[in-house]
Amino acid sequence: MSSLTDAPESPVTHRKIPDRLDNPLRSALLSWETLLLLVAVVIFIVNSFASPYFLNAWSLSDLTFNFTEKALIALAMALLIIAGEIDLSVASIIALASTLMGLAVQSGADTPTLVAIGIGTGLACGAFNGVLVTGLKLPSIVVTIGTMSLFRGLSFIILGDGVFKGYPKDFGFFGQGYVFWVISFELALFLVAAVIYWFVLHRTNFGRRIFAIGNNETAARFSGVRVAQVKFVLFCLTGLMSGIAAVLLTSRLGSTRPAIAQGWELEAITMVVLGGVSILGGAGSIIGVVIAAFIMGLVTFGLGLLNVPGIVMSIFIGLLLIVVIALPIVYRMARK
């Protein structure tokens, strides 16, 4: 902000333009993320009054299992939505990846092989989506509705009504292990991934190009951004994160059924949108998505403590999705 010390007007040379006018601290305080944080705190307090079992390190640790796997996907999904695309096939990628891991277990694969299969399947599915969207220039919502059916359909064909079990003992660590005290492997992985995604989105050229594409794809292309390349990488990343989530979930459940992770795409997208990412693309932050993930976990856990049945939970998720998408639009209409 050294420029603020520059002389504001001089008649001979060109006029000076300051870097910025508003105080970054002030705009941070007025941001959506701050509001989300307040909401998270309120829900936390309500929860602690609602149940005597809530305020306990192990309860809180259990709570994080409600969202870490979905939130890992949400991190990549956030980048994709900011770039103006979407991936509805993430839950089906989990199903397919988990099924292929289960198949490998039947022929005696060891843990490293299973992890490689899970992550590899995710990456391959993401690349497949990416090729269809960027290569054939198809709208991603249509492509991924298609692959959503395709990937889960494949896993149904392989599994039928059956179930894959018998995962190796050490495979259980990813979904059930702890790295330090109450910090689970899943939570630790999510936090590390969140930092990486934050850095990529907000501190690198790649992240800047994502925002530019989401704001105006044509202008970004006309500015020399290789739009297709960026989008392809984003679909691969989303597939990769789904593969990782598949490893974690399969490890946590210790089994694979064809209906695994059903409906997770909506929860991941809800996290992203609740986190302040514009569904129209071009705006959003990783911090918002991380807070939104915690909020979703807190709410799910809180309702669970109150013995609210699962079907009500999905009603809640649906309503939440509509409200957070409608909110900015209503706000804009009100301002006019």
Next chain:
Amino acid sequence: MLEVATPAEPGPILAETKPLLTLKGISKRFPGVRALHDVSLSLYPGQVTALIGENGAGKSTLVKILTGIYQPDEGEIAVKGVPVHLGSAHAAFGAGITAIHQETVLFDELSVAENVFLGHAPRTRFKTIDWSKMRREARQVLNDMGASHIDPNHRLKDLSIANKHLVGVARAMSIDADVVIMDEPTAALSYKEIEDLFVLIELLKEDGKAVLFISHKFDEIYRIADRYTVFRDGELVGSGLLKETDQNAIIKMMVGRSVDHIFPKREAQIGAPLLEVSGLSHPTEFDDISFTLRAGEILGFYGLVGAGRSEVMQALFGITKPSAGSISLAGASIAPASPADAVNAGIVYVPEERGKQGVVIGMPIFKNVSLPSLKRTSQSGVLRLREEFALARTYTERLDLRASSLSQDVGTLSGGNQQKVVIAKWLATSPKVIILDEPTKGIDIGSKAAVHEFMGELVAEGLSVIMVSSELPEILGMSDRVVVMREGRIVATHDNTELSAETLVRTAAGIAEEQQR
């Protein structure tokens, strides 16, 4: 300044004919631009009035006012002597004004009959649409026009552009419109189709309708119109009966204005050939384009809208893929497959569609400027904001950008200042060739002058500029040489010495020199 023809008073010959539509003192301003100033105009029943003017002269603004899309800031509109307020497209329709555009604004997915009767379909007793009556009447209207080959049941999208125009005319006939506006209706038509359209216009004339005919093609104007009205810079500079004037007089009215004083004199050393384009072709947009751009040169590209100039430029910039031909830059052959390739090679493009293609409206100025230069401002892919701000400041201040801060969203700037951001963005990449496509279209006079002055500075520094422009003064004032394109081909390349606006207009429109009427 040139002598201006007698203004809008109806001539004595036609004093007894009452005008159908009268405009009095119409003015329309947009931020920073005066689109129409004190325009008065009358349209007479059974007559075709040709509206003539350069691009940006205010023709389309007038059409939009007459069709209720824009509201004039000042002035009155009267139909048959009764003042009307054209507050919406519906109101204009109700007042008996209809327009046929160069690209029809009809509905592709609806049937011909539905298009003809949209908004005034015949109803049954129960207020539902009387489909059989509608089809019958559509058939009738089309037959009356001699367009019996069009089936009212066909969907519009299955029709050729010429036939779509016919449907537009049928619509005008069916609503019994008094005033029919035709905005470059022949732009996409073949010779035969144009002839058919003219037959129809004759029919409209016999029917006592007033036709406003907008075209750049003089042969058509002389063929079909009775009166002319010439616009220049949003003002009416002449009107009257066509038979009382000649083509030269009209061309002079169109272009006549002093050119020299706004354009900076510059002393650039024109050097060796830098960009050589040879035989560049595209299946539909352009054919056999060959030209040479020399170092330190401003090469103007003139032509009518749709002549293929932008498409050629976008091929150089890697957006349109040419089907044949070669491009070489500083002796090395290049084939840019994307804008990124072109930028790396040193060719940059300031597009005509500034808001859609030039700037990312929702992003701050500094991020727009640094976008193509991120490799240089960053360190191993990690952003360095300080470098970005420094880069943005260097180039925006040099262009005298008016902004409160570099973090301001580009969308909040005026058109002229947005254009400066686009140019700053490209200068920051240190290009060899900068292509400016209609660089001053829709921007205010002050920014125009700044952009022109800057072009002079650029070539003085050894950059080469290609400037696509439909504005004659700009082409004449800035270019070292002028390439004229018509219908996808280069028809002439002129040295800009003693080059006259008249010559350019003639070559662009395909009128032979010395042709008199």
